[in-house]
Amino acid sequence: MADLSGAKKTPLFDLHEELGGSLVDFAGYALPVRYPAGIMAEHIQCRESAALFDVSHMGQALLQGPDHETTAKALEALTPSAFTKLAPGRMRYSVFLNETGGIIDDFIVTRPGDPALDGTLMLVVNGACKEKDYAFLEANLPDGISLTRLDDKALLALQGPKAVDALKRHAPKADALTFMSQTPDAINGVAIGISRCGYTGEDGFEISCAADEAEALARLLLAEPEVAPAGLGARDSLRLESGLCLYGHDLDDSIDPAEADLGWAIQKSRRQDKAFPGSERILKGLEDGPARIRVGLRIIGKAPAREGAEIQDTDGNAIGVVTSGGFAPTLQAPIAMGYVPPAFAEPGTKVTIAVRKRALEAEVAPTPFVPQRYVRKP
Amino acid sequence: MTTYYSEDHEWVEVNGGVATIGITDFAQKQLGDVVFVELPEVGKELEKGDEAAVVESVKAASEVYAPIDGEVSEVNDALEEDPALVNSDAEGGAWFLKVKIADKSQLDDLMDEDAYKAFVAEQE
Numbered sequence: 001m002a003d004l005s006g007a008k009k010t011p012l013f014d015l016h017e018e019l020g021g022s023l024v025d026f027a028g029y030a031l032p033v034r035y036p037a038g039i040m041a042e043h044i045q046c047r048e049s050a051a052l053f054d055v056s057h058m059g060q061a062l063l064q065g066p067d068h069e070t071t072a073k074a075l076e077a078l079t080p081s082a083f084t085k086l087a088p089g090r091m092r093y094s095v096f097l098n099e100t101g102g103i104i105d106d107f108i109v110t111r112p113g114d115p116a117l118d119g120t121l122m123l124v125v126n127g128a129c130k131e132k133d134y135a136f137l138e139a140n141l142p143d144g145i146s147l148t149r150l151d152d153k154a155l156l157a158l159q160g161p162k163a164v165d166a167l168k169r170h171a172p173k174a175d176a177l178t179f180m181s182q183t184p185d186a187i188n189g190v191a192i193g194i195s196r197c198g199y200t201g202e203d204g205f206e207i208s209c210a211a212d213e214a215e216a217l218a219r220l221l222l223a224e225p226e227v228a229p230a231g232l233g234a235r236d237s238l239r240l241e242s243g244l245c246l247y248g249h250d251l252d253d254s255i256d257p258a259e260a261d262l263g264w265a266i267q268k269s270r271r272q273d274k275a276f277p278g279s280e281r282i283l284k285g286l287e288d289g290p291a292r293i294r295v296g297l298r299i300i301g302k303a304p305a306r307e308g309a310e311i312q313d314t315d316g317n318a319i320g321v322v323t324s325g326g327f328a329p330t331l332q333a334p335i336a337m338g339y340v341p342p343a344f345a346e347p348g349t350k351v352t353i354a355v356r357k358r359a360l361e362a363e364v365a366p367t368p369f370v371p372q373r374y375v376r377k378p
Numbered sequence: 379m380t381t382y383y384s385e386d387h388e389w390v391e392v393n394g395g396v397a398t399i400g401i402t403d404f405a406q407k408q409l410g411d412v413v414f415v416e417l418p419e420v421g422k423e424l425e426k427g428d429e430a431a432v433v434e435s436v437k438a439a440s441e442v443y444a445p446i447d448g449e450v451s452e453v454n455d456a457l458e459e460d461p462a463l464v465n466s467d468a469e470g471g472a473w474f475l476k477v478k479i480a481d482k483s484q485l486d487d488l489m490d491e492d493a494y495k496a497f498v499a500e501q502e
Contacts, residue, residue: 039436040411233410233437302414302461304434327413327436334414356416356432 004030010056011154011214019229027127029057032231042230043237043329046200047370050160051230052221059130060150060208063121063141068111071119074145075109078137080257080276082267083121089113091180091197093265095257096136101278102253103260104136105129106245110182110195122182122193124155124206126247154214158221159204159230159238161373166224167194167205174205179374187217199235201242201372240335241328243296243367249307250294250323250337258285259339261294289342292320296367297336297353299360304334305353311338312352312359319344322353330370337367382485383494384445389469390488392479396451400473401433401442401464404498409435412464417453417475424448424477426484431474433464446484448477 004023007030010016016023021032031054034042045051065071072083081094088111096104110122125133137147158167167174173185177196185194190213198204209217221227236246245251251260256278263286270276271283285291299305304327311320325336336353344351347366352359382390387405391398406412414434424430424444431442453475457463463472479485489497 033437034410038411043436237436302458303416304414304439306439327434329436358416 010054011211012054012056012218015215015218016054021229021231024232026232027057029127031057032229034231034233035229037228039231039233039237040329042228042234045228046160046202046230046234046238047330048160049228050158050163050166050204050224050226051200051234052218052227053157053159053230053232053235054154054218055127055157055206055235056154056211056214057127058155059123059125059127059133060153060155061123061125061130061134061137062148062150063123063137063145064148065119065145067119071121071145072111074142075121076270077142077275078140078277080266080270080279080282082269083109083111085269086111088115089181089183091182091195095251095262095265096133097257097277097282098253099277101256101281103247103251103255103257104253105133106247106251107133108195108197113183129247150208152211153208154211156207156209156214156218156221157198157200157204157235158207158227159198159200160202160226162226163202163204164375166221166226167207169224170220171207177205179203179376187220190217192217196375199242199244200238201244201368201370202238203373203375236324237326237329240324240326240337241330241368241370242372243337243369245294245337246324255339256282256285256290258282259290259292259294291341292339293342293345294323294337294339295345296347296365296369297322297325297338297351297362298365298369299334299336299353299362301360302334303355303358303360305336305355305360305362309336309338310354311340311362312354313344314350314352316352316359319351328369335365335369336362340364381491382445382488383491383497384488385497386443386445387498388442388445390445390485391473392485395479396476397446397448397479398473398476399430399442399445401468402494402498403468404501406465406468406472409433409440409464411436412461415457415461415464415474417457418450420450420453422450424450434461442474444477445488446477447480449480450475451478452476 007025193208320340322338349364416432
């Protein structure tokens, strides 16, 4: 049994126990790795219908300044992404950078749609990184920009092609949102924030609410016929199939965004202003190719390759390392991500992966492994 | 025919000089969906505590250690085709390997069914 003595409880702790979740300590919180249905079934539930995840461990916070331009500029100085022209109600993925251009964490920022909140940006950061992130922000934000932790908020992720059907019965505004957009709404008079985004590659939503309203909201959603609960195990296999990075595994403070193949998060205006930490290294990497780059890997056969396994060329020379690996329930095959020199990054390149005493045959593969099904502008 | 159990949640069914080894139903429930089983080569000499097999679930790899000494005489090839058999029939069709028992006295260190049931009850 997992040792949970040091783990904090999310607002859904009692519900996880009631639903028979196998709880583990993740990022300092007691969270279900799976429920009785099991990772495979929960994964498929999300791909085919809708799954509800408790992601209340993640850090929710506000950055507040006098106006949007000022707050956005302050955040831009710590990241390679552009926020000044982010439209009200829209969201963007980015990373915090250290002085050498390494990634401190990845996060999502939302510009609220309400004009009364001009100058406010909402952040969602990784649970395991939030203390580090908040300390970094406190140390690096200019005067006049404040950070407010929203530790009294819960966060639920409702993910899957039928998530919209379940949610719109209670929150009618959900239907009109497009991918990476956010709106306030209310369910039974309880204020919620709905974001059309997620970490599964499926259409879906993240719903923020007051901690003490979270259990009632979760029960309401679980009562919908499309919805079943899913744990961290399925969340991990879903994001891996979707080619999405997990901080602490595929990303860390030695890896820069060019190496991580996150060039899409560096908008043109930032490539021109070059005003972010490590810009020289990162822009050179984008231009000439970095020393190593994140790739997808399809493994031939059934044996999975896990994080830490060595990637070799076909002559057995070490060329890189697996950063995430597991079994893809949708593909019924093992998949992985890892870092290799650009000369090996072309899809179809044959490599081997050392697993125990075996050399597994593998091939560099495009990501996402399973097509993403986001609902973009009509 | 007697069945013994290890603290690592293996079952050992003794039939003459041959032991059939698998993992218990409790173990498969802990592992979750099994997606791959790596079995040893036939002829391999195992010592008690050696890594005999590896079970991969969606999430993680787990070692199966030899509960006794012995030479591997047969492995269950059906697990290659259908690893999920470990979830559906752990203590039957999903046996892992058979060994020629090298030292019968090692069986005395294992538990009988009642002792194993009590051991599992403590863990639950």
